[in-house]
Amino acid sequence: MATPESDPAMTAPTTGSPRRALILYASQTGTSEDLSLQLSDVLTRHHIHPTVLSCNELTPLSTLPTHALIFLLISTTGQGEMPDNAKLFWRGLLRKKLPAAWLGEVSFGVFCLGDTTYPKFCWAGRMVGRRLLQLGAKEVVPRVEADQSADEGTEGAFAGWVEVVRSVLRQKWPLMDGTEEIKDEVVLESKWVLEFAGADGEADGKTDGEADSKGEVDGMEIMRKLHAPRPGAILATVAKNERITTPEHWQDVRHLAFTLPEPMCWSPGDVLSISPKNFPADVEHLLALQNWTAIADRPLVLKPSAHLAPSEIPPCPISTPISPLTLRTLLIHHLDITSIPRRSFFSLAAHLTTDSTHKERLAEFADPQWIEELWDYTTRPRRSILEVLQEFSSIRIPLPRLLQLIPRLRPRQFSIASSSLSSPTSIELLVAIVRYKTVIKKTRLGVCTRYLASLLPDADADADTISLVFHGGSLGLSPSHLRAPVVLIAPGTGVAPMRALLQHRLLSPSPAVDNTLIFGCRSSRADYFFSSEWTSLQARGALQLLPAFSRDQPAKRYVQTVVRENAGKVWAALAERGGSVFVCGSSGRMPSAVREALVEVFAARGGMRREDAVKWLERLEKEGRYRQETW
Structure with missing residues (x-):
């Protein structure tokens, strides 16, 4: 058995550099991951080098005391539980043999994400904060608990918390004489960039061009037949896609069944993760807005920015890009072009237009003091990125900035509606197709349920396939x-x-x-x-x-x-x-x-x-x- 002296998790902590910081996020749907990337930009502007990881990616846990400054963005899921990508981290923190002063040299701040409609609001973030205090860490940024169901959602609470972070950094980690913060109006370098591939498949160094596409490409075929790679994914065949509400009913609810490639076992309460896909018509619209139609099918290479040292390269925003990777396949399978834009979108977009009126308006939406106006323009009418790009048509997105501007299209989870004891080779879902009109009388469609509604079952001549990933549910059955x-x-x-x-x-x-x-x-x-x-x-x-x-x-x-x-x-x-x-x-x-x-x-x-x-x-x-x- 390891003694306190020999156990690496209990060795004396080594104080990290005050110009470095660790950002850990725990996320079930991706919101805290998105906010952690925004926070990393705030730290970069203060000349603090951030390392961004999901909680479980911090391995081994014994390295935690070596970080002098840690920020944690923790979502709560289920019955006040940790998201899947933080459970190992949390179990490690709960080890009884960790000494009370284990994190004595660590300063931290916690931003909690939750929903007051759940019984244990922000419970996971609260528990992490309390445990860090028990282990001797110092809370230098007061904890904030953001309510997703509030009018301004998590965005308003995060904007206020970031200003507190800036103040703390200036007080406790001031810049050296002669060094100034990187101002908000200065655009930070992209950490991962897209480039067109050369004939040998390597990047040719060009970021735009007017080369003609090779023939006509069928966007619907790309949506239906190609699937973005995902760890643990299986390819199932659509066996049923039946509307089970009456035709005159206001809501379209589907009973879907998928035939699995081999017998599988799952527990009641487990969920299926499904990657949404953007419809070709929306993708074609964006390509036209950006004058990309002629180059939409040129092969692309995704690579870290040349200005980063090897130790500074963050995780790839698209861990396993689809093949072939082109602007068209990227927009169909990887980027959330119909999502509601965040404040960071407008901050960058203001630099991507030469129209002075557009630039001024975009900059206003990025200003924290106008957070209510941002909510009225985006969240209240559910206005999408695609619609913003149409309204501010002067925005021109350089290829290296595309992943910086438009967020990743994240999988959605659906509760499984059948037992593996009923059939281990068939799995069923019950899905309400999201379709509604906003306050500005625009029809909105859910990106994933719209895709699910379009699937053709095997009763048709050419049945669709779908990529599925199984996840444990939060019912916690015993x-x-x-x-x-x-x-x-x-x-x-x-x-x-x-x-x-x-x-x-x-x-x-x-x-x-x-x-x-x-x-x-x-x-x-x-x-x-x-x-x-x-x-x-x-x-x-x-x-x-x-x-x-x-x-x-x-x-x-x-x-x-x-x-x-x-x-x-x-x-x-x-x-x-x-x-x-x-x-x-x-x-x-x-x-x-x-x-x-x-x-x-x-x-x-x-x-x-x-x-x-x-x-x-x-x-x-x-x-x-x-x-x-x-x-």
């Missing part, structure tokens, strides 16, 4: 969850993981039939997902079905209404028979409304005061008997 009674509360597409759990429980060697499903939708006719399955299970005595149709009667009935109406059944399942409750669905008002209904049930049926009922629910959470998966 063996007891597959045996003890369950109360499943699921409005809308939240029923997807509930269906997988029910199938798993009923197809296990010892089927568990003490199942209660409280399912909510608008109408028994329009959007009652899998209704025939539920009625069949109920007829067999394997399910107690309690539907909530909110629009089928004058008084609206929601899932929380049904919880109250069936207080005795809910209390008996949880308190008398040791069951668990699962809540899945939208992260709006529903989760808090369900919690309130459960507290009322516990108080009334358990003869408790309200505060004791709240504690009883919290105890269920600690025991893993109350689980929530919302999005």
